[in-house]
Amino acid sequence: MSTITITAADINKLRQMTGAGMMDCRKALTETNGDFEEAIDWLRKKGAKVAALRGDREAKEGVVIAQTTADNKTGIAVCISSETDFVSKNADFVAFAQSIADAAIQHNVKSADELNNVAIDGAKIADLVNDKLASIGEKIGISKFERLDAPYVASYIHGAYRIGVLVGLSKEAADAGKDVAMQIAAMNPVAVDPDSVSADIIAREKAIVTEQIKNDPKMAGKPDAMIDKIADGKLNAFFKENTLTAQAFVKDNGKTVGDYLTSVDSGLKVIDFKRVALG
Numbered sequence: 001m002s003t004i005t006i007t008a009a010d011i012n013k014l015r016q017m018t019g020a021g022m023m024d025c026r027k028a029l030t031e032t033n034g035d036f037e038e039a040i041d042w043l044r045k046k047g048a049k050v051a052a053l054r055g056d057r058e059a060k061e062g063v064v065i066a067q068t069t070a071d072n073k074t075g076i077a078v079c080i081s082s083e084t085d086f087v088s089k090n091a092d093f094v095a096f097a098q099s100i101a102d103a104a105i106q107h108n109v110k111s112a113d114e115l116n117n118v119a120i121d122g123a124k125i126a127d128l129v130n131d132k133l134a135s136i137g138e139k140i141g142i143s144k145f146e147r148l149d150a151p152y153v154a155s156y157i158h159g160a161y162r163i164g165v166l167v168g169l170s171k172e173a174a175d176a177g178k179d180v181a182m183q184i185a186a187m188n189p190v191a192v193d194p195d196s197v198s199a200d201i202i203a204r205e206k207a208i209v210t211e212q213i214k215n216d217p218k219m220a221g222k223p224d225a226m227i228d229k230i231a232d233g234k235l236n237a238f239f240k241e242n243t244l245t246a247q248a249f250v251k252d253n254g255k256t257v258g259d260y261l262t263s264v265d266s267g268l269k270v271i272d273f274k275r276v277a278l279g
Helices: 010-016 020-031 036-045 091-106 112-116 125-136 176-189 198-214 224-242 257-264
Strands: 060-070 074-082 141-149 152-158 163-169 252-256 271-279
Touching: 010 036, 020 036, 020 163, 036 198, 060 091, 060 152, 060 163, 060 271, 074 091, 074 112, 074 152, 074 271, 091 112, 091 125, 112 125, 112 141, 125 141, 141 163, 141 271, 152 176, 152 252, 163 176, 176 257, 198 224, 252 257
Parallel strands: none
Antiparallel strands: 060 074, 074 141, 152 163, 163 271
16 A cells, blocks of 8 residues: 655644544554545544544635525525635625525525526626635635425524524424524534434444444453444444434433424424534
């Protein structure tokens, strides 16, 4: 296998991504030949406390807008990225991001590429972005775009435009929609429920917890069947902590989000959600 040089900048980047120690980060990158995602898994398999397990690291700064159509049947969440918070906190830049989100709603946009070709006052958004880039001297752009369609969609913006959430519900429930959106913003679930977790995530988590168990000196020599059973138990704990309806409800830890939805309306369910966040 060819090797690459692990630089101090690489080590620092992994530290910022995970919160792990410098030497652990160096070792992880060396063992994985500089692959950051594999390095994160390596750290977790070795039992290191990893702060950031997934996503939300693409856009360093910027503005996230989440909003719905007037009938709450469709929602969009869009991130207009910038290089510094000096730009993203500027009222004019926030207004610029809002105008792009408004255009996405007005033109029923379904993708970032489509949004770039939408016109505002006769000018394509892609051209307006380039003009803004030239005027402020920073690289900006539409870095993330999500759309959600459902019988009822609620939207929520958290933390001075740093996180935008869309929640698709089975029926109208404005207050519950906001509560669940706040939950998603705070707890960043990977899926609605255990059944909707992707096969890739399940395989990845199973491999990680299995390796953790094998690295435990107390498990030395234990049969594979026992290790597999313990791994399944740890995987169930992962589902409880990382799937929306199984999570403890942030407003009342005595019940799950699923329990809360049932208390509002026995037929109320979350169909899907989208979460867009700055890194």
